[in-house]
Amino acid sequence: KNQVEQSPQSLIILEGKNCTLQCNYTVSPFSNLRWYKQDTGRGPVSLTIMTFSENTKSNGRYTATLDADTKQSSLHITASQLSDSASYICVVSAYNAGNMLTFGGGTRLMVKP
């Protein structure tokens, strides 16, 4: 069964600090891994998308890494801002599932001043 697990479930950090969110998956055969940011009451917004051959991808202060061997990914947020407070969702798709996505449970990040 395809699964995506994220940790921690929730995280509180101070403004300006860095943090790293984790994602482990068992989706097979792997196609790509995406990180989304979801503000409360809004739809998810894409941060990064990585395929098998990509180890890292950045989008501003967000940097995602992918280790396809260990089936792990991380999302690093640098110099956090109050607006980073949101849920971050790791999503993985498999080649034989068309465009169907497997969602992680998300990490709820709160950045405090």
Added chain:
Amino acid sequence: GAVVSQHPSRVICKSGTSVKIECRSLDFQATTMFWYRQFPKQSLMLMATSNEGSKATYEQGVEKDKFLINHASLTLSTLTVTSAHPEDSSFYICSAPSGGVGTEAFFGQGTRLTVV
């Protein structure tokens, strides 16, 4: 970039009535769209896959007669919650892939449904 527009963003309806939610791909065609449901502090749960010109595919446990899906064109899918009950109150989100496997999936803004 490609945009998926979902309407309405919020709706309050009485028990027993039906509510229609629209999902439009604004600058690309989507032969497939996905409908999700999200409860507070939980991740998105796939309800059904909407296929243009054919019947939708529902996930196990999702009542197809209650959640009617119509994908009449390459840019529009609708989800109708029929005979709504308070337990149907939730956040509903649609998504559409911009292309084939591995391409970006764009999400609508979501619809907050409250059944009173």
